[in-house]
Amino acid sequence: MFRYCPHCGSSQVRVAGSQRFSCDDCTFVFFQNVATATGCIISAKTGVLFEVRGKEPGKDKLGFPGGFVNPGEGAIEGIRRECVEEIGWDPGENVRFMASFPNEYRYKGVLYHTCDLYFTVSAPELTLSDLTLDTKETREVRFIMPHEIALDDIAFDAAKKALRYFTLSMARR
Numbered sequence: 785m786f787r788y789c790p791h792c793g794s795s796q797v798r799v800a801g802s803q804r805f806s807c808d809d810c811t812f813v814f815f816q817n818v819a820t821a822t823g824c825i826i827s828a829k830t831g832v833l834f835e836v837r838g839k840e841p842g843k844d845k846l847g848f849p850g851g852f853v854n855p856g857e858g859a860i861e862g863i864r865r866e867c868v869e870e871i872g873w874d875p876g877e878n879v880r881f882m883a884s885f886p887n888e889y890r891y892k893g894v895l896y897h898t899c900d901l902y903f904t905v906s907a908p909e910l911t912l913s914d915l916t917l918d919t920k921e922t923r924e925v926r927f928i929m930p931h932e933i934a935l936d937d938i939a940f941d942a943a944k945k946a947l948r949y950f951t952l953s954m955a956r957r
């Protein structure tokens with residue numbers, strides 16, 4: 785995490801587990817807590833909505849709309865905001881909690897531990913023409929039937945688990 789104390793500059797720093805950082809020379813303590821993130825499986829008649837990621841991590845791989853929850857924000861607010869930002873579409877009141885998976889997100893050399901909350905949205909009539917993409921984040925959007933997906937094409941472990949969970953829960957219906 786840190787090689788020197790950000791408060792006093794001492795090199796007498798201690799890391800307990802992957803979370804607690806403290807300095808022996810002053811009273812500085814820092815917790816790298818797990819961050820909350822969201823993801824959303826939007827299912828239309830033509831398939832599940834996947835984004836082709838436009839940037840690292842996981843550039844060119846498939847992912848679901850989602851991202852980190854902002855300070856002061858609830859998870860449902862967060863996923864609705866991410867959908868509006870990334871695909872220009874608000875799932876509104878149709879967001880349902882599905883399951884939660886731990887994830888690791890490496891960005892510019894720093895490893896972030898997240899707890900990803902996955903939601904589902906049923907939007908049978910949704911098509912590409914309803915969407916406006918943020919092309920910096922999302923190169924394109926594809927509707928793909930879950931059984932046609934190769935899990936290796938998906939960027940994050942939590943997203944693979946979420947898709948598997950979604951497919952199994954659909955099969956049980």
Ligand SMILES: [Zn+2]
Pocket residue numbers: 789790791792793794807808809810811812
């Ligand atoms: Zn210190």
